Amino acid sequence: MFSLIWCEKNSSALRHPPAWRCAASCSNPPRHLDILQRMSLQKPWLRRAGGCAGACGRELVPLGPEAQPQIGQLDRNCSFRMRKGRGRTSRIRRRKLFRSSVSRGVNESYKPEFIELKKWLKDRKFEDTNLIPACFPGTGRGLMSKTSLREGQMIISLPESCLLTTDTVIRSYLGTYIAKWQPPPSPLLALCTFLVSEKHAGDQSLWKPYLEILPKAYTCPVCLEPEVVNLFPKPLKAKAEEQRAHVQGFFSSSRDFFSSLQPLFSEAVESIFSYSALLWAWCTVNTRAVYVKHRQEQCFSREPNTCALAPYLDLLNHSPHVQVKAAFNEETRCYEIRTASGCRKHEEVFICYGPHDNQRLLLEYGFVSIQNPHACVYVSEDILVKYLPLTDKQMNKKISILKDHDFIENLTFGWDGPSWRLRTALKLLCLEAEEL
Template sequence: MNKPGCRAGRRAREKRRKKHEGVSEVTLTHEAQFVLLRRWLKEKGFASQSLIPVNFHDTGRGLMATQTIKAKDSVISLPEKCLLTTRTVLKSYMGDYIKRWHPPISPLLALCCFLISERYGGDASEWSSYINILPKTYTCPVYFSDDIVDLLPRSLQKKATEQKEQFQELYCSFLMFFHSLQPLFTQPTEELFTQDALRWAWCSINTRTVYMEHDQSDYLSREKDVYALAPYLDLLNHCPNVQVEAGFNKETCCYEVKSVQGCKRFQQAFINYGPHDNHRLLLEYGFVAPDNPHSVVYVDLGTLKLCLDEQDKQLTQKLLYLRDNDFLRNLTFGMNGPSWRLMTALRLLSLKPEQYTCWKSVLLGAVVSRDREEWCIHNALKLCNNLTDDNVKALERVSLIKSVHS
């Protein structure tokens, strides 16, 4: 028969073991690439003991707090020397080539070219410790095949297609600039600056940079220069329910992230990219957030046409008024039902000929009549059911694709 104290001791040990077991199995601190990254950052003045890299089961790689972070305390403070910006690029071996090129290239493209070049340099690259922990591929729509794009909601299909087209245009527009960099490499630039390489660099910057305003350079285009790659800090994952204060502190010369709510020990520390819905998160960052309070479903014009009466002689004029007053964009269903913009658009579309003079007050939110309001509610439900059906069909196609490739 065991003593009560022994049983309690075993239970306590078992509880502690279970609490830390998952973390110990997925901690990345001792992996070679992270050892080198932390050593390299320490040489540049950053040595964080309060955050360690961990592979979490739900979000993938992230940073775990090894001690409690109190509200208003600093989550991370990264010295300016650790940041990769256009200033870094212009001071590098690539700077003279960029300065000589006309018309000037964009800040984004300058960073892309530098990343591709540094990856080509391998271990000899100054930034290799950082380059080596970057993802090898991304899940942004620019990587999607056409059959995957076809699975997206119609409003998102259009934006995903536009993203792919814009990237293609970017690549084709700067083939001559890539060629001008040939003296820097032994390998032909055609083999180095490929579409795949530019897509990787483009996504690395778009998904991982922090917002940091820079003075306009005479050697770059007039596009806003607001990019800064922040090694280690960019391992912080997004959570829509977390509040942080982030920005570059000119007094400390560090990019700082401070927690508004705090973070408990052994929990994942998060950052907040902003109040983005899942469409925007997928387009810009390549993921969606479960239980996202900002999540909405978009109603595009193609779907909205389900509510239109083709016999309505004033239909063309109604659509024109909606377009001129910017009421054919951002029509959504959210957690609380149809948005004010969607209901306003439906109210204008519902107007009978004798009510048409009220269109201005309708665009300001006025309700015309009870029967017209019932028409709007009925058609909002119709739109919602249609979007639900589209979603079910898309999931069926996903299931079919998975079964074919399994």
């Protein structure tokens, strides 16, 4: 009986062939000792041990101090048996397990909120997919594939009846209020108002199962404390402050419209449509909506009406490394996503939100992507000027040319070096007086 033992190449025990004796000192030589020793010489990291030739039922023990059986142990049948979990197969298994544990999620489909959501979707003609909600080590909550997915295969097809669009809002109790409000509210305001109002309705809401799985809070910079935003690099900090001002402006300009909804509620509308409630709704739409083109409705302002919330489908996380085809199919009247990259069973299924760098991902979605091929570093105006000759009398003129042509922002260094915009700006800044 043989057991194969793999050892570390530098172990002193391996540089010398081991010698063995029967633990019972029965004087029978260990079986195959000659083969053993030859193999040890040819391949010092590979050792074999034989059992007691006398089959006395006792263990074999090493003779020399250099052949201490640290790697394995001797079993009752006089053979050198490997310690459990130390062999090649175990190592391969462990490596595989480690690799998959990095990407493997913990199934969450048993959670009551997902059971309710699935029932709700089924009532709206959604056919169950191969995707289940799960929590993943790197990306948090997402969708896991129950089977392997081939390139081109449909990942999910969500019927129109499951989508939350401005049509949903117009058909609701809010419709008449939107229709008569002047100036017409934006499609975004309509969606946000509906979300806040339905969330307030709680158990009474027809959308409750969907609302229940929405995040309670978001991590977009607009939701972060100013002390945190202060720690951002300058260009990101400027964008974050811009975003905060935008949402605050959105809130103040919507207050009169919210007041017009008072007849619908017994509580004061100010307590329902608070800044924090609107911020939550704004982040919900901003981080989760899919693109669905709608016809322009008279009751809405001229801003594009292209956002739709897609329950369940919006559990798909982003990866810059996958390609998908996603669109509303006018024939099937479903929002469909097909994968252009395959996916293995039990792995997280990703979609790509777009070729976004990490600044954009953080601003729009509240996360950054490691190993992002679109990652880049933004170069601000002061950095540009800092490294150019102070003596350049035309510097102010050059800067104003760049500003006039919208060339002072979004100047970046990517993996391939300076972007075309940055090179163009630098070329202009370095022009001699007569060239300018």
